Amino acid sequence: MEDNKVKSEVTTRNLIMRLHSFMAVSHLFLQICTGPLVIALQYNDLFDLNSTSTNTDALLKGRAFTFIKAMKTVNERLVDLNKTESLLFEVILISKECSEEIKMKIVESVKHYGLEIGKFFFCKKEELLNTLQSNKVKLFLSTDRDDVYKALHTGIPAALLYDQADHHILNQLKVIFSGDVIGFSEDSLDSLTDFGFSQTQIETCKAAKICMKEFAVLIGQMRRRFGHENSPLCTCVLTAWGSRNICATALKTLREWGLEVDEVFCLAGAPCSPILAIVKPHILWDGGLHNIRDLSAHS
Secondary structure, three states: OHHHHHHHHHHHHHHHHHHHHHHHHHHHHHHOOOOOOEEEEEEEHHHEOOOOOOOOOOEEEEOOOHHHHHHHHHHHHHHOOOOOOOOOOOOOOOEEEOHHHHHHHHHHHHHHHOEEEEEEEEEEEHHHHHHHHOOOOEEEEOOHHHHHHHHHHHOOOOOOOOOOOOOOOOEEEEEEEEEEEEEOOOHHHHHHHHOOOOOHHHHHHHHHHHHHHHHHHHHHHHHHHHHOOOOOEEEEEEEOOOOHHHHHHHHHHHHHOOOOOOOOEOOOOOOOOOHHHOOOOOOOEEOOOOOOOOOOOOO
């Protein structure tokens, strides 16, 4: 009888511990999945500072305009579905080392184009990462590959703003996730030193995977708001140098994170440029590992 009582107490304690663990994880998941989804842009991506404008009050449109318009479409569709929707995109604009004249131009240009910018931050170059962290940015989007790499290495979610040449494609926001980063296990990533990758690159890749998870969860929540047809949000997986097994693992992992992807590309070492030219993504999560060599044999 005494042994049964002890076993019962142990079982009860285990159940309570599991319940507490489940509640803690559930609470964290709920925290992660509440809006808004804050995205940070740099002013030199939003506006073209290298060209002159015939309008003295406004700067010319930059490479981020296509993204801004597509993002606005997603927000509008979400609000149409639910007037009290809280999981919406919110953009903050960061300006590094610019003059007072340019600061005024930026503010006036945002007003001129009717852009929905939540906040403006004018900071020094060395204050960029602290500004991103203090504002709990869910994604730092930039055409500056060095800035993206540094942000990821610090643990800040960051991705490349893909250069959109066609400014007429505004009705769908397209996000590409790297199947290479998501599909490789931690042990497999560690073994990339055999292929000439530095430890810093590998650590950045691991940090990118962690950052991708939170963003993928949020995007997955958004994507489920829409049906399979006529969605303003399109998610893709692109495996540049990993095998089909790596690509399959990436898809499985994303499903576990709550994201069902719309399109999959497994290139196994083939050039990415032709696919990117066709898909025309706005957001390109490549994990900060730019100009990666063909590692398709490693899987």
